[in-house]
Amino acid sequence: MTNKPNQQDVAFGFRKVNEGDKQGLVNEVFSKVAARYDQMNDLMSGGLHRLWKDDLVAMLNPPKGQGAFNHLDVAGGTGDVAFRVLRAGGPNVRVTVADISPEMVSEGRSRAGTEGLLGRCSFTVGNAEALAFPDKSFDGYTIAFGIRNVTHIDRALAEAYRVLKPGGRFLCLEFSQVDIPLLDRIYDAYSFTVIPAVGKAVTGDGQPYRYLVESIRTFPKQEDFKGMMDDAGFANATYRNLTGGVVAIHSGWRI
Incomplete structure (x- = not known):
């Protein structure tokens, strides 16, 4: 593959690809797994992803009273986090879900309709690196298992x-x-053998899950990601490890 002018190679799992091509490759991965994405999360994590997301929303602590709270969930196409935010908060909590995968957005919108939540939850196709929202629009921002898939993490943080x-x-x-x-x-051992095998058994294709495992290994370590948050301007940047560091929740505030 020939590099385009002024573009660099970036990580796509353990491979290096042209930065202009990465997003399309990521989109292809999620188009294949959208319908069974949450089911695969259950299989890959033994259901732990549900507890981790519960912890995330507990830390967000959306207001339970009458106060308005406008929240953005990025890369949350299936609505799994968004629905938790709505159920944890009061009647004036509103959530916008932005995900770059049209297939994931379609899946989430369908689920929201089934659960009667479309009145408080909207879905849009959007890129974490170039969000189509005005400055200072949201009271909260969550991103769960999505930021490692963006091409430029620093731009997503900005x-x-x-x-x-x-x-x-x-x-x-x-x-x-x-x-x-x-x-x-x-x-x-579990990640590189069991997860792709389970993915192939459930969806017929184990390759997307090999990429997902590889992308975990190339994501910045906890302290490094905290440093990137500091550089983006977030105040009081901290992180909390869960399940021995298998996952971490990073927190920061706009001042």
Whole structure:
């Protein structure tokens, strides 16, 4: 593949691809798995992703009273996090879901309709690196298992900061660096053998899940990602490891 002018190679799993091509490759992965994405999360994590997302929303703590709260969930196409935010908050909580995959957005909108939540939850196809929202639009921003798939993490963080209101909170739930000896070896063995095999058995194609596993290994470690949040301007950037560092929740505030 010939590089386009002024473009660099970036990681797509363990491969290097032209930065102009990565998003299309990512979109292809999620177009294949959209209909069974949450089912595969159950199989890959033994259901733990549900608890991790519950922790994410508990940290967000959307208001339960009458106060308005306008929230943005990015890369949350199936609505799994958005629906949790709505159920945890009061009647004036509204959630916008932005996901770059049309197939994932379609899946989420359908589920919202089934659950009677379309009146409080809207879905749009959107790129985390170039969000189509005005400055200072949202009280909260979440992104769960999505930021490692963007081409330029720094641009996604800058956009998150831009669309948050002063005092708004950024929360990112992402696979991270296991910090318990021996668990890291078990986790690696499980990730590179079991997950692609299960993916192939359930969806007929294990390759998307091999990419998802590889993308975890190329994502910045906890302290490095915290440093990127600092660089983006977030105040009080912190992180909390869950399940021995299999995942981490990073938190920061726009001031």
